[in-house]
C-alpha cells in the first residue's frame with residue numbers, strides 16, 4: 001500500500017451554485033483524468049472518513065463549528081460569507097475533505113502508505129479558526145497537521161502550499177506553532193488582500209501577475225526548498241492548488257503541468273531525506289477545466305513511485 005488515493009462521493013454533493021467556480025465538475029474532471037491516464041492504476045483507493053469534532057477543534061473555534069452545523073441547510077443554500085455557500089451536501093463534503101487528510105496522515109505515520117493524495121472538495125486553506133472564507137469551510141490541511149502533531153509524537157511538520165492564492169487560513173492557525181513550517185507561493189497583490197511578512201514558521205513567495213514557470217521554480221528553489229530541507233520535517237503536507245495553471249479563469253500565473261511535476265518531485269525529495277518519504281497532498285483550488293486534470297496527474301506522477 002505505497003500510494004493511496006483518498007476520495008468520497010459525498011465531495012461531489014457540495015453544490016455552491018451553478019455559476020460558482022468551485023464546482024463538482026472540478027473533482028469529476030480530476031478523477032476522470034486520473035482514470036483515463038492510468039496514473040493511479042496501482043494506487044490503493046480509500047474512502048474518506050468523516051472528520052471528528054475533536055479533530056476540528058484543534059484548529060477551529062467551537063463557536064464556529066456550532067454555527068456551521070446550525071446553518072447547514074436541509075434545502076436551498078446558505079451563504080457563510082460572500083464566496084462560501086453551503087448546500088444540503090456541503091457539511092458532509094467538508095467533513096470528508098478534512099477527514100481525508102487526517103486519514104492520510106494516519107496511513108503514512110503508521111507506515112501503511114508513503115504517498116497519499118486526497119481528491120476532495122471543498123478546499124480548505126482560506127478557512128480561519130472562526131470563519132469560512134474563499135470557498136473553504138474547514139482548514140483541511142491544518143486539521144491534518146494538527147492531528148499529526150497531537151497523535152503521532154512528531155515535532156516538525158512542513159506544509160507546502162502552491163495554490164495561486166495565499167494560504168492565509170493555514171498560516172493563521174499555526175502562527176504560534178513552532179513545530180510547523182509553511183512555504184506558500186501566491187500571486188500578489190491578489191486575493192486575499194494584505195501584507196504578509198516572512199516570520200519564523202512562514203515563508204511567503206510572492207509572484208506578480210504574468211510570471212510563469214521560471215519565476216515559480218526560482219522562488220521555490222532559491223528561497224523555500226533550502227529552508228524546508230534544513231527544517232528536517234518528519235512529515236510533508238501539500239496544499240495542492242492548480243489555479244496557477246496557464247488560463248485559469250481566476251488567476252494570472254502561467255504555470256504548465258510540468259511545473260507541478262517538478263515542485264512535487266522536489267518536495268518528495270525532502271520527504272525522503274528526513275520524513276521516511278511520508279507525504280500527504282490535498283486538493284485546494286484549480287478552476288480551468290479540463291486543464292487541471294493533466295496537472296493533477298503530473299502531480300501524482302511525482303508524488304508516489306507507484307505511478308505509471
Ligand SMILES: [Zn+2]
Nearest residue numbers: 163165243285
Ligand atoms: Zn486558489
